[in-house]
Structure formats: structure tokens, C-alpha cells
Amino acid sequence: MPTNDSRTLHLSIDSLNMRIVGVILATLLAQQASAQLADVDWWKTTTFYQVYPRSFKDSNANGIGDLEGITLKLDHFVDIGIGGVWLSPVFKSPMKDFGYDVSDFREIDPIFGTMADFEELAQGCKDRGLKLVLDFVPNHSSDEHVWFNKSIAREDPYTDYYTWRDPKGINETSGEPIPPNNWLSVFGGSAWEYNEEREQFYLHQFVAGQPDLNYRNPLVVTEMEDILRFWMDKGADGFRLDAIPHLMEDQTFPDEPPSNDPEFTPDQWGSLSHIYTADLPELYPIIYGFRKVVDEKQEELGRQMVMMVEAYTSLENTMKYYGEGDVKGAHFPFNFEFITNVNNETTASELKEIIDRWQNALPSGAWSNWVIGNHDRTRVASRFGRDFSIAAITMGQLLPGTAITYNGEEINMEDTWISWADTVDPQGCQAGPEFYEKFSRDPVRTPYQWDDSVYAGFTIPDSEKPWLPVNGNYEELNLAAQKQEENSPYAIYKKLTAMRKDMNAVKSGQLGTSTVGENIFVFTRYLQSADEKSVLVVVNLAENEVNADLTGVPTLRSGAMITYHVGVNSSYTAGQELSPSSVNVPARGSLVFLYTNAASTTVLASLLLVFSVILSLLH
Numbered sequence: 265m266p267t268n269d270s271r272t273l274h275l276s277i278d279s280l281n282m283r284i285v286g287v288i289l290a291t292l293l294a295q296q297a298s299a300q301l302a303d304v305d306w307w308k309t310t311t312f313y314q315v316y317p318r319s320f321k322d323s324n325a326n327g328i329g330d331l332e333g334i335t336l337k338l339d340h341f342v343d344i345g346i347g348g349v350w351l352s353p354v355f356k357s358p359m360k361d362f363g364y365d366v367s368d369f370r371e372i373d374p375i376f377g378t379m380a381d382f383e384e385l386a387q388g389c390k391d392r393g394l395k396l397v398l399d400f401v402p403n404h405s406s407d408e409h410v411w412f413n414k415s416i417a418r419e420d421p422y423t424d425y426y427t428w429r430d431p432k433g434i435n436e437t438s439g440e441p442i443p444p445n446n447w448l449s450v451f452g453g454s455a456w457e458y459n460e461e462r463e464q465f466y467l468h469q470f471v472a473g474q475p476d477l478n479y480r481n482p483l484v485v486t487e488m489e490d491i492l493r494f495w496m497d498k499g500a501d502g503f504r505l506d507a508i509p510h511l512m513e514d515q516t517f518p519d520e521p522p523s524n525d526p527e528f529t530p531d532q533w534g535s536l537s538h539i540y541t542a543d544l545p546e547l548y549p550i551i552y553g554f555r556k557v558v559d560e561k562q563e564e565l566g567r568q569m570v571m572m573v574e575a576y577t578s579l580e581n582t583m584k585y586y587g588e589g590d591v592k593g594a595h596f597p598f599n600f601e602f603i604t605n606v607n608n609e610t611t612a613s614e615l616k617e618i619i620d621r622w623q624n625a626l627p628s629g630a631w632s633n634w635v636i637g638n639h640d641r642t643r644v645a646s647r648f649g650r651d652f653s654i655a656a657i658t659m660g661q662l663l664p665g666t667a668i669t670y671n672g673e674e675i676n677m678e679d680t681w682i683s684w685a686d687t688v689d690p691q692g693c694q695a696g697p698e699f700y701e702k703f704s705r706d707p708v709r710t711p712y713q714w715d716d717s718v719y720a721g722f723t724i725p726d727s728e729k730p731w732l733p734v735n736g737n738y739e740e741l742n743l744a745a746q747k748q749e750e751n752s753p754y755a756i757y758k759k760l761t762a763m764r765k766d767m768n769a770v771k772s773g774q775l776g777t778s779t780v781g782e783n784i785f786v787f788t789r790y791l792q793s794a795d796e797k798s799v800l801v802v803v804n805l806a807e808n809e810v811n812a813d814l815t816g817v818p819t820l821r822s823g824a825m826i827t828y829h830v831g832v833n834s835s836y837t838a839g840q841e842l843s844p845s846s847v848n849v850p851a852r853g854s855l856v857f858l859y860t861n862a863a864s865t866t867v868l869a870s871l872l873l874v875f876s877v878i879l880s881l882l883h
Contacts, residue, residue, distance in 0.1 A: 307502070307570040307595060308631055309771045310347025311667040311761055312397065316639045317354055317376055318362060318731055319711045320671055325727030329711070331377040335385045340743075342392050344674050344754070345761025348570070349389060350397040350504055352639060354382070358408050360473035361690050363399075364506065367406040369491045379498075386499030395501040397570065402488050402554075403507045404474040411487075412475055416462045421483050426475045427467040429517060431458070441465070446519045447541055450510075450533045451694045452703075455541070469510045469541060471690050479511050479550055489557045496561045502570035505554065505594070508585070509575050511547040514540035543581050548593065551585060555592045572633075573597040576604070579625050586630045596633045596666065602656055603641050608648060612785040612805055616777045619663065619787070623775065632665030637673055643708050644670075646679040648852075654753055654832045655803050655854035661760040662789060662801055662856070664775050672712055675743050676753035679707035680735040688732070710735055715744035751834075759830040763856075769798050776818045784812045784849060790819050800826055800857040804849040814844035824859055831855035 321333030331354060341349055353363035356371040363373065372382050389396045405412060414422035431441035443456035444465055449472075456465040457472040467476045477484050492503065520536040528534035555571055562569040573585045573594040587593035601618050610618075626632060636656050637644040645653040653676055661667045682704065684697045692704025710732045714721030719730055720738035735741070746752035763770050773789040773796075780786060783806035790798035798819065804810050814820065826844050828836040832853040836842065849855055 305568060306347060306395065307568070308666055309764060310395070311345060311661065311669055311764060312348040312350050312572075313341055313344075313346040314350045314352065314638060314668065314670045316352050316671055316709055319709050319722070321712065321714070322723035322727065322730070325724050326375075327723060327728035327730045328375055329722070330375065331372070331381040331385050335381070335388050338385075338388045338392055338394065341394055344758055345765060346394065346669070348395040348397055348501070351399060353399045353401060353506075355401075358406055358473065360406070361471055362688075364401050365404070365406040365471070365474045366401055367408040368410075369405075369488075370494055383499065390499070395570070396499060397502045397504060397572070398495055398500045399506055400492065400495075400503040401506045402477070403510045404468065404470060404476045407473045407475055416459055418462065424478055424481050425484055425487075427478050427513065428462065428464045429456070429467070430464055445517050446536070447513075447517075448520075448531065448533045448536055449694075451691045452532050453694065467513065470507075471694075476510070476513075479547070480515065485550060485553065489554065492554060492557050493561055496558070496565065496569065501567065502558070502572070502595075503554075504572040504574060505551070506574050508547065508551065508573050509542040509577050509581075511550055512544040514544065543577050548584050548588070552587060552591050552593050555587070555594065559592065570595050576600060579621065583625050583627060583630075586627050596631050598635045598668070599633050599665070600635055602634060602636050602644075602660065603638070606656070608652075610805060612779040612781070612783050612803075615785045615803070615805065616779055619659075620777055623664070632663070633668060634660035634663055634665055635668040636660045637670040637708075638668075639670065639709055640705050641708065643677060643679045644673055645676045646707075650676055650678075650753075651832050651850070652805075652852040654756055655852065657757065658760060658801060658830075658832075658854045658856065659787075659803065661757075661764060662770055662799060663787065664773075664789070667761075667764065670708075674754055674757040675713065675741065675746050677713060677741065678735060678737065680710040680733060682706040682710075682733065686733055706732055713738040713742040715742050716740075756830055756832065760856075763799070763829075767799065768796055773798065778817055780812045780814060780816070781810070782806075783810055786814065786817050788817065788819050794860065797858045797860065800844075800859055801854060802847060802849050802857070803854045804851060806851060808851050810849050810851075812847045812849055814847055817844065820844055820859065826857040826859045829856045829858050 315334055317331065317334065318329045320329040321337050322329050323332040323336060324330060353366065354372055354376045355363065355366045356368035356373045357363045357365050358367060359375070372379050386396050411422050411425050415425045429444040432444050433442045434440070435442055441458050443454050447455040449455045449468060450470050455467055455469055457468055458465050468474050469476055479485060518540055520538060520540050523535055523537045525534055551573065558569045558571045571594050575582055575585060575597050582597050585594045585597035599622055601622050605618050606615065623632060644656055648656055657673060684700055687693060687700050687704055687706055689704045689706045692700040692706060695703040711720060711722035711730050711734050713735065716739045718725035719727070720734045720742055722730055722734065743754060746754035749755060769789045769791050773791045776788040776790070778786045783804055785803045785805065787801050788798060800817065802812065802814065824844065825841050828834065828838060828840045828842065830838065833850040834853070834855055835848055847855070
């Protein structure tokens with residue numbers, strides 16, 4: 265028979281065991297929550313807003329937007345939940361390609377203002393908790409840059425700052441020098457321009473006024489790295505690197521093979537397969553070097569930087585920009601899947617496949633992102649229509665990763681038809697009056713529509729004519745009007761960015777994707793915690809309303825209810841609770857619901873099973 269002392273000892277051991285289990289349980293749950301919420305840096309959870317400066321806000325009535333105009337509108341970014349303001353180029357430029365032809369990488373172009381204006385903008389961003397990101401154009405300079413003029417004169421060390429080649433020969437008929445090979449400019453026509461003074465051709469993968477820099481020259485690499493340091497010292501919090509696939513070319517300069525694509529004429533870029541002028545493996549170490557510079561400056565200045573890369577290329581090549589092994593590349597390369605692979609014919613299963621393919625391709629530890637539109641491609645509202653554009657923006661905001669917004673998307677701005685006479689984009693001008701509408705980027709770059717006053721509030725009524733025409737729909741489609749509407753694109757956008765800021769499920773939750781029938785795509789964002797709200801997004805790709813049964817969606821437990829939060833053309837009201845067995849999803853629309861994650865019950869049950877085993881072992 266056990267003594268009182270032995271019973272007391274046994275009870276003490278049981279009590280100790282329960283305490284141990286309690287500590288283990290608390291520790292495991294804390295670790296689980298910590299793992300899901302750790303390492304969520306500012307650039308991961310924010311929305312970056314691309315400002316096209318010429319078209320955002322004109323402060324001095326010359327018809328062109330400027331830095332002071334952006335500063336005047338900084339509170340707009342705060343209002344709509346933006347965290348990072350990304351500027352398209354504002355550096356000194358002859359504007360042959362509207363700022364992407366830089367004649368001085370360390371100066372602000374007078375069209376946009378002064379260095380003092382930039383510093384005021386940077387301080388204004390800092391005062392409001394906004395991050396300021398600059399476009400960096402490393403592939404080329406302007407032909408008016410001092411480097412290029414010295415390179416023409418063969419003045420060292422600039423002789424080989426650019427790619428120069430001797431003529432292939434002389435045309436017997438015209439007497440003109442023959443280009444070194446058949447390489448074409450992205451904008452059409454030969455990628456080679458003859459310089460009479462140097463008596464050689466120089467390479468330009470874009471317009472002739474944008475000679476390609478020679479990244480096989482280490483002096484060029486060092487020069488561009490120093491420019492990154494300069495702007496971080498001036499207040500920039502990071503960079504978006506432009507046109508990166510074109511940094512390197514095959515040094516044997518062979519002809520490129522035809523693409524055999526009947527859509528393109530022989531002088532158009534798409535008529536060739538660009539196996540010698542794009543995506544060369546040598547370019548990736550250059551990007552990794554830029555990241556090293558950014559990280560070193562981050563350490564020196566004590567503020568976190570970001571480096572984003574623009575690259576229209578294959579998924580495999582895109583993923584290489586993240587880095588190689590322990591060598592870091594971009595924080596993220598832009599994800600253009602919604603621009604290049606989603607269209608009005610896309611089915612629910614295809615949309616799921618597109619999203620899953622990107623997510624599954626990410627290297628271990630890499631961070632995703634979603635670009636819905638930009639200054640080079642048709643506006644999302646014109647691509648998809650006014651309703652599905654909001655669905656696309658909803659997905660871009662709530663899928664895992666960083667969200668990117670092009671100015672005007674938050675109010676659903678549309679493309680503006682531009683006549684040939686008003687066309688100024690070099691890509692459109694190069695195509696000529698017959699093809700300009702196919703290639704011109706002017707329609708997506710028209711002035712921001714602030715209100716229904718003359719010129720949509722972009723500039724004052726008696727100012728010079730805006731550099732591009734304002735869309736004729738500005739009287740009905742403008743920010744001021746949408747601020748008065750309860751469920752306007754602006755109002756929906758604000759709710760979505762608020763979710764990114766406030767909900768842990770959106771910041772760091774897991775992703776589940778599924779389909780219901782041919783036209784309903786569903787994704788969930790969830791955490792393994794019974795105390796956290798999870799997110800359910802339902803997207804209808806059909807032209808008609810669909811009643812969907814969502815009970816088969818993973819993480820929705822049997823009998824669970826869902827709460828409506830925000831959507832397009834919805835018959836539900838915010839906060840309304842309903843059964844997932846019968847959900848009316850409007851045509852080409854999206855609905856966002858909140859729910860309690862069912863998976864947490866499973867996780868807790870599994871943990872309790874483990875602890876019961878531990879208890880039995882302790883006994």
C-alpha cells in the first residue's frame with residue numbers, strides 16, 4: 265500500500281508533467297505563430313504605387329507633371345494605403361523616350377524640377393511614413409550623355425563605355441556602311457547606328473538616342489554602382505531596375521534567327537528570336553552586384569532598402585533574378601503573369617494554373633509579387649473591363665506577396681484613344697501611322713483624373729495644353745467623384761489595402777487555390793490559429809452571375825459560415841453572414857469573405873495527440 269509520501273510524490277510528478285506539457289504546448293503554438301509572422305519586412309506587406317511623373321500632377325501650369333506636383337499629392341498615397349512611392353525616371357534627359365534616355369544620372373531634369381524639389385519630396389515621404397523608390401535605367405544612357413560624347417572621341421576611360429563595331433562592309437548601291445549584323449531595336453529597325461566621327465556603329469537596343477552601355481567593361485559596372493549609392497544618400501529607399509534582360513549581348517555578334525511569327529514585319533523586333541541579345545547568363549552577376557551595393561548602403565544608412573527588377577522573360581529566367589545559392593539578387597523580379605498570360609478568355613482552371621505555377625517556381629525563401637498594370641501595357645480596366653479589372657486588382661492585393669499599383673488603377677482609369685497627330689511615344693512613332701495604335705504606349709500614360717474640372721484637375725484651366733490629351737470620360741470617372749460613392753473602385757481599393765495592413769492572414773498566411781466549375785476561381789489566405797480571421801476570395805470569370813457552392817473549398821469546415829467583406833456589384837452587405845453552400849457571384853466580379861480557419865482544429869488535435877504520447881512516456 266502506497267504511503268502518503270509516495271502518493272504526494274506521484275501527484276507532484278503528475279503536476280510537473282502537466283506543467284511541462286503546458287509549457288511545450290505554449291512554446292509550440294508561439295513558435296508556429298512566430299514562424300508565420302516573422303521576417304515580414306516593410307517591402308513585403310506594402311503596396312508600391314508607380315507614379316508616371318509627367319502625367320500625375322502639374323504644379324507650374326506647363327502641361328507636364330513634376331516633382332512638386334507629386335509632393336502636393338503625397339496625402340493621396342496615405343489615404344489609399346500606399347507604403348512605397350515608385351517614380352518613373354526623373355533624371356536629366358532630352359526626353360526622346362520620356363526620361364528613359366538619361367543624359368545625367370545624378371541630376372533632376374528641369375522639366376520635373378530641381379534637386380531641392382527631390383529632397384523636399386523625399387522628406388515629405390519620410391514625414392508620412394512612405395518609402396521612395398526610383399526607376400534606375402542601367403542598360404543605356406542618352407546619346408547626349410558626356411560619356412557617349414567622350415566615347416565617340418575615343419577619350420579614355422570612356423572609349424569602351426559603349427558597344428562599338430566596324431561596318432560589315434559598304435553598300436555598293438547607296439555607298440552607306442552596312443550594319444554589323446541583323447539585330448533589331450525593340451522599337452523597330454536596325455539596332456545599329458553609324459557614327460561618322462568614330463566611323464563605327466554603336467548598339468542601341470531601344471531608340472538610336474539610347475546607346476547601350478558596355479557591361480563587359482568593369483568601369484561601367486563601377487560607375488553604375490556609384491550612381492545607386494548617390495541616390496540612396498539623397499533619400500531613395502530603393503530602386504526598380506529597368507529593361508534588365510538587355511544588359512548583355514553575345515560578343516561574337518552573330519545574326520539572330522527568324523522567329524517565323526507572321527504577326528511581325530521583317531523590321532519589327534518580334535520577327536527575330538533574340539538568343540544573342542537578351543537573357544544572357546552573364547547578366548545575372550551584374551544584378552547580384554547591384555544588390556550587394558544596396559545591402560551595403562542599407563547597413564551604412566540604417567534603413568531597409570529594396571531592389572526590384574523588370575524583366576519580360578521566361579519563368580525560369582525570371583526566378584534567376586532572386587539570386588544563386590547564398591548570393592542575393594533582387595528582393596523580387598516583377599511578376600507579369602496578369603499582364604502577359606491572363607486575358608478575357610482565361611478559365612478558372614487556367615487562372616489557378618497560372619498562379620500556382622508562379623508560386624511553385626519561387627526559390628526557397630523567395631517573396632512573391634503581383635503586377636496588374638504599368639506604363640507600357642494596356643490599362644487593366646481596358647484589358648479586362650471595368651468589373652473584372654477590380655477582380656484582378658483584388659487578387660493582386662490579397663495573393664501572397666507585394667502588390668504593385670500603376671497610377672490611376674485605384675480609380676479604374678481606362679486607356680485614352682490618341683490620334684496619330686497627338687502621338688508622341690517613340691515606339692508608336694517608329695511604327696508609323698498604319699501600325700502606331702498597336703505599338704504606342706501613349707494611351708496608358710494620359711493625365712491622372714483628379715476631378716471634373718478642366719483637364720481633370722491635372723493642371724489649372726489656363727495652363728498650357730497637357731502633354732497628352734485627358735481621357736474624355738474624366739467628368740464621370742475621377743477621384744473626387746469616387747470619394748463620394750460608397751462602393752466605388754476607390755472605396756474598394758482602400759478596403760483591400762487596409763486588409764494588407766491589418767490582417768495577418770494577408771501579410772503572411774498560407775495560400776490555397778481551387779476552382780468551382782468552369783468559371784469560379786477561389787483562393788484562401790489562412791493562418792493556423794483559431795484566433796485569426798482567414799480570407800476567402802471568389803472570382804467569377806463568366807459573363808453571367810453564378811451561384812456557387814463553396815463547401816468543398818479547403819480549410820472551410822463543415823457547417824462553417826462566411827462573412828462578406830468587400831466586392832464588385834455584390835448583392836451582399838458588409839458584415840453579412842451567409843452559408844458557403846449558396847453564394848451569388850456577380851458576372852466578371854469578385855467577392856471577399858472572412859471566416860474562421862478550420863485547419864486550426866486539426867492542428868490542435870494533432871498537437872494534443874503528440875502531448876498524450878509524451879505524457880504516457882513520462883509515466
